Amino acid sequence: xxxxxxDLGTRSYPIHIGTGLIDQAELIDPYLRxxxxxxxxxxxxxxxxxxxxxxxxxxxxxxxIPIILPDGEAHKEWQALNMIFDALLCGxxxxxxxxxxxxxGVVGDMGGFAAACYQRGMPFIQVPTTLLAQVDSSxxxxxxxxxxxxxxxxxxxxxxxLVLADTATLDTLPEREFSAGLAEVIKYSLxxxxxxxxxxxxxxxxxxxxxxxxxxxxxxxxCRNKAEVVVADETEQGERVLLNLGHTFGHAIETGLxxxxxxxGEAVAAGTMMxxxxxxxxxxxGDRDVTRIERLFERAGLPTYGPALGALRYxxxxxxxxxxxxxxxxxxxxxxxxxxxxRSDVEMSDVxxxxxxxxx
Amino acid sequence: xxxxxxDLGTRSYPIHIGTGLIDQAELIDPYLRxxxxxxxxxxxxxxxxxxxxxxxxxxxxxxxIPIILPDGEAHKEWQALNMIFDALLCGxxxxxxxxxxxxxGVVGDMGGFAAACYQRGMPFIQVPTTLLAQVDSSxxxxxxxxxxxxxxxxxxxxxxxLVLADTATLDTLPEREFSAGLAEVIKYSLxxxxxxxxxxxxxxxxxxxxxxxxxxxxxxxxCRNKAEVVVADETEQGERVLLNLGHTFGHAIETGLxxxxxxxGEAVAAGTMMxxxxxxxxxxxGDRDVTRIERLFERAGLPTYGPALGALRYxxxxxxxxxxxxxxxxxxxxxxxxxxxxRSDVEMSDVxxxxxxxxx
Numbered sequence: 090x091x092x093x094x095x096d097l098g099t100r101s102y103p104i105h106i107g108t109g110l111i112d113q114a115e116l117i118d119p120y121l122r123x124x125x126x127x128x129x130x131x132x133x134x135x136x137x138x139x140x141x142x143x144x145x146x147x148x149x150x151x152x153x154i155p156i157i158l159p160d161g162e163a164h165k166e167w168q169a170l171n172m173i174f175d176a177l178l179c180g181x182x183x184x185x186x187x188x189x190x191x192x193x194g195v196v197g198d199m200g201g202f203a204a205a206c207y208q209r210g211m212p213f214i215q216v217p218t219t220l221l222a223q224v225d226s227s228x229x230x231x232x233x234x235x236x237x238x239x240x241x242x243x244x245x246x247x248x249x250x251l252v253l254a255d256t257a258t259l260d261t262l263p264e265r266e267f268s269a270g271l272a273e274v275i276k277y278s279l280x281x282x283x284x285x286x287x288x289x290x291x292x293x294x295x296x297x298x299x300x301x302x303x304x305x306x307x308x309x310x311x312c313r314n315k316a317e318v319v320v321a322d323e324t325e326q327g328e329r330v331l332l333n334l335g336h337t338f339g340h341a342i343e344t345g346l347x348x349x350x351x352x353x354g355e356a357v358a359a360g361t362m363m364x365x366x367x368x369x370x371x372x373x374x375g376d377r378d379v380t381r382i383e384r385l386f387e388r389a390g391l392p393t394y395g396p397a398l399g400a401l402r403y404x405x406x407x408x409x410x411x412x413x414x415x416x417x418x419x420x421x422x423x424x425x426x427x428x429x430x431x432r433s434d435v436e437m438s439d440v441x442x443x444x445x446x447x448x449x
Numbered sequence: 450x451x452x453x454x455x456d457l458g459t460r461s462y463p464i465h466i467g468t469g470l471i472d473q474a475e476l477i478d479p480y481l482r483x484x485x486x487x488x489x490x491x492x493x494x495x496x497x498x499x500x501x502x503x504x505x506x507x508x509x510x511x512x513x514i515p516i517i518l519p520d521g522e523a524h525k526e527w528q529a530l531n532m533i534f535d536a537l538l539c540g541x542x543x544x545x546x547x548x549x550x551x552x553x554g555v556v557g558d559m560g561g562f563a564a565a566c567y568q569r570g571m572p573f574i575q576v577p578t579t580l581l582a583q584v585d586s587s588x589x590x591x592x593x594x595x596x597x598x599x600x601x602x603x604x605x606x607x608x609x610x611l612v613l614a615d616t617a618t619l620d621t622l623p624e625r626e627f628s629a630g631l632a633e634v635i636k637y638s639l640x641x642x643x644x645x646x647x648x649x650x651x652x653x654x655x656x657x658x659x660x661x662x663x664x665x666x667x668x669x670x671x672c673r674n675k676a677e678v679v680v681a682d683e684t685e686q687g688e689r690v691l692l693n694l695g696h697t698f699g700h701a702i703e704t705g706l707x708x709x710x711x712x713x714g715e716a717v718a719a720g721t722m723m724x725x726x727x728x729x730x731x732x733x734x735g736d737r738d739v740t741r742i743e744r745l746f747e748r749a750g751l752p753t754y755g756p757a758l759g760a761l762r763y764x765x766x767x768x769x770x771x772x773x774x775x776x777x778x779x780x781x782x783x784x785x786x787x788x789x790x791x792r793s794d795v796e797m798s799d800v801x802x803x804x805x806x807x808x809x
Contacts, residue, residue, distance in 0.1 A: 167527060178598045184771055206566075208771045209593065209604045210684070233569065238538045244569045245605065324570070411544055411568040 091309050095228065095316045097323060100248045104228060104312050106305060110255040111138055111216065114145030117189070120251040122212050126187045127154040127177055129200040134192040134218050137261055142191055142216065154180035158196065163349035165195050165235045173203040184208035187250075193219035193266070194226035194353065198244070201232030205247035215249045218258040220270025221354055224277075224311035227252045229319040229329075235348055239409045240340045246324050254312075256304050264297075268390035269354025271296065272335075274307055275385055276361065277314040280331045283427025285310055290381070293388045331429045334421040335361030338395065338444070341406035345398045358391035359447065367435065367443035368423040378426055397448045400441040451669050455588065455676045457683060460608045464588060464672050466665060470615040471498055471576065474505030477549070480611040482572050486547045487514040487537055489560040494552040494578050497621055502551055502576065514540035518556065523709035525555050525595045533563040544568035547610075553579035553626070554586035554713065558604070561592030565607035575609045578618040580630025581714055584637075584671035587612050589679040589689075595708055599769045600700045606684050614672075616664050624657075628750035629714025631656065632695075634667055635745055636721065637674040640691045643787025645670055650741070653748045691789045694781040695721030698755065698804070701766035705758045718751035719807065727795065727803035728783040738786055757808045760801040 090107035105116055126146060130139050135157045143153040156176040158169050177186075188211055190200030197215050204213035215227035233244025259267065271293070278286035288310075289296075295303040315332070322329040339360030342351055351359075365382050368374045383393045398406075407418055418440070419433040450467035465476055486506060490499050495517045503513040516536040518529050537546075548571055550560030557575050564573035575587035593604025619627065631653075638646035648670075649656075655663040675692065682689040698720030702711055711719075725742050728734045743753045758766075767778055778800070779793040 167531065171527065174596055174603060175598075178596060178602065178769065181768070206603045206605060208602060209591065209606055231569065236534055236538060238535075242538065242568060243534060243566045245566060246569055408541070409538065 091305065093309065093312050093316055096320050097248060102248060102250050102252065104252040104254065104316070106223075106254045106256065106308050106312065108255065108257045108301065110253050111142055111258065112145055114142070114149050114151075116253060117146065117214060117251065118149050118151070120212070120214060121151060121187045122185045123183070123187075124150055125152045125154070125182065126189050127156055127180060127182050128189045128191055129156045129158065129173060129196060129203070130191040131158045131160045131196055133160045134196065138191060138218060138258060142189070154182065158199065161349050162195055162235070162343070162353065163347075165199055165348065167234065170199055170203055170234055173199065174207060177203070177207055182207070182211070184211050187212040187214060189214045189216060191216045191218065192222070193217065194222045197222050197227050198232050198241070199234060201230075201247055201249070202234055202244050205232055205245040210247070213247065213249045215252045217252065217254055219262055220259055220267050220308075221273055223254040223256075223308050224270060225273040225315065227254070228312055228315045230323070238344075239411070240343055240348070241411070254308060256301065256308065259299060259304065264390065266352065267297070269352040271389040272354035272358040272361070272386070272391055274311050275389065276332070276334050276357065277311050279361065279382065279423060279426060280334050280421070280429035281318070281427065282310070282314055283425070285314070286385075286426050290385060293385060297390065330419070330431055331421055334423075334429050335364050337407050337410050337418070337420060338363040338403070340410055341398075341403045342395050344409075345402060345406050346396060355392050356395075358386045358389075359393060359395040362386070362393045363395065363443050363447045364420065364422055366446050367420065367439060370439050370443060371422065371435075373422065373424050374426070378423075381426065394447050394449045395444070400444045403444050404437070404440070451665065453669065453672050453676055456680050457608060462608060462610050462612065464612040464614065464676070466583075466614045466616065466668050466672065468615065468617045468661065470613050471502055471618065472505055474502070474509050474511075476613060477506065477574060477611065478509050478511070480572070480574060481511060481547045482545045483543070483547070484510055485512045485514070485542065486549050487516055487540060487542050488549045488551055489516045489518065489533060489556060489563070490551040491518045491520045491556050493520045494556065498551060498578060498618060502549070514542065518559065521709050522555055522595070522703070522713065523707075525559060525708065527594065530559055530563055530594055533559065534567060537563070537567055542567070542571070544571050547572040547574060549574045549576055551576045551578065552582070553577065554582045557582050557587050558592050558601070559594060561590075561607055561609070562594055562604050565592055565605040570607070573607065573609045575612045577612065577614055579622055580619055580627050580668075581633055583614040583616075583668050584630060585633040585675065587614070588672055588675045590683065598704075599771070600704055600708070601771070614668060616661065616668065619659060619664065624750065626712060627657070629712040631749040632714035632718040632721070632746070632751055634671050635749065636692070636694050636717065637671050639721065639742065639783060639786060640694050640781070640789035641678070641787065642670070642674055643785070645674070646745075646786050650745060653745060657750065690779070690791055691781055694783075694789050695724050697767050697770050697778070697780060698723040698763070700770055701758075701763045702755050704769075705762060705766050706756060715752050716755075718746045718749075719753060719755040722746070722753045723755065723803050723807045724780065724782055726806045727780065727799060730799050730803060731782065731795070734783050734785060738783075741786065754807050754809045755804070760804045763804050764797070764800070
């Protein structure tokens, strides 16, 4: 088992990464405040892992209340969030009861936001079971639900007390979802870790066949990159915005198609290609870099073109993004592979050209 | 104008108290992050004060987006909260746009919770227009909405950047609501300020005829008491729970009757009498103290008996309260007038007797 620490003062927490951690309830035990925990999962992950997690906790004398959500990004909204609140109240959960999110990014985002709001805040633990959640959404304290007009519009910064990433849970992950997780892994390498990009070019095939050593290494390196950024800028006043490479375009794809059509990681991959096109048109990266990025996404099983919504529709959707400031769109762009920057002074004609070059 | 400071480190903020402050937009200006503000009010307060507030801000070059909620505690729930989110998105508000809550406790609680969640947190200013909001709910950062099974169950601790309490707005406040605000004023004196209780016995009639001097003095002393408690214990881990004197019983009354039947302050007054009865049965305060408290509530125009829901129903409603810990009910009780304590080891027979003595 590898352990990383996210150093946020009184809100610091460890990330444990390893195989079979879900059966080791004693790793969770020290982080519970009382002998009671609500476990939020969904109808896909629940049948696979919920009983094992709860059995371990029961052996340690912890009462567990299972809460099963419908599966998918389309349910990341008020109605499903209210299901969590109803179940917490029904189970007489107190503000000292711990909420454990067992599942992918949607379960973690909703469980975390519910924990942030229930009685104005209850303890929260992440047990991510998808690659995306293990390398990205479970770390850093961003929680949210979607609004019909914008992704992750309603939420909170709320840190977990522990993240438990069991790499064995990836065995049951559909290949398409695994690829979507790789989009965020590749993202870290692009924004701040050129050496990691080189390593990924070497090892992307090993990752796709779930080679245990490659997997643990990639997850740990991704989490370390994310943790460093979060520690420097917890509430996204500065550097943290770099983590959104490809996300402004990507959110437009997700919102424009309706949640659940494309996976988040797929939209990020296509969005990152738009950001790469835009960076090339500014003269920052060359044709060869764009080709390297495109080739890596392709080998990861990811799309490199967005859907043809029309450039105007993209712009409209993007102006609703949270990263807008003073009415200006801000873009995370690439100075080089391994170095991202934020710019808000980009010409709209260049933006449109980048979108058009990467839609089909 | 009097100014108090709530000293919470990087989240510190001033409370301005005075007459006509609503027309002095220059008091708000330094606390805005951009030249745009959303002003949340309701259909009763909006027509009275919204235009004046917005006009002042417009003169300073601030674009304002008015958001009008339906009136009343019955609307303190998801649906009305979503109206705020819809309007913020529709008005293209960003995470740097400031949300100003103009109204009573419900507007402040909902506006504050919306500000806490919108894009994971936008700047927030309170302009309370009821006595209750000026002395209590606008100060301290508690925001929430109700759940059918419990009051204020879903919320956040989220501090405003400024509280602007214009005492002139109390001229338009219905007498019943003014009395409800006095319940919280009296509460501060009971839990930690015996001298204030004596002063209130002397000045309650002056307050009820809106004597400007008495009013400013009572609001400032109430806010100072509240601010001291909040600074010592922002997230209610300890002392802050004392502010809930009468609230466990009171929330049971509000939830049991359905939100909006009794005003919050009315329920708190009757609930405080139950807490006083319970304190007397434990031998802490005497008959004379109970009579003094009852007399002061009566002179303030407040009920001193709760509705006859039956003791069992009260207990059932109270076990859903946020102040429950490890399955035990915690009660804020009176050692004396001016000194409250928390106890969780009270016999249920005594609790039932206190409820029954104060229902009719």
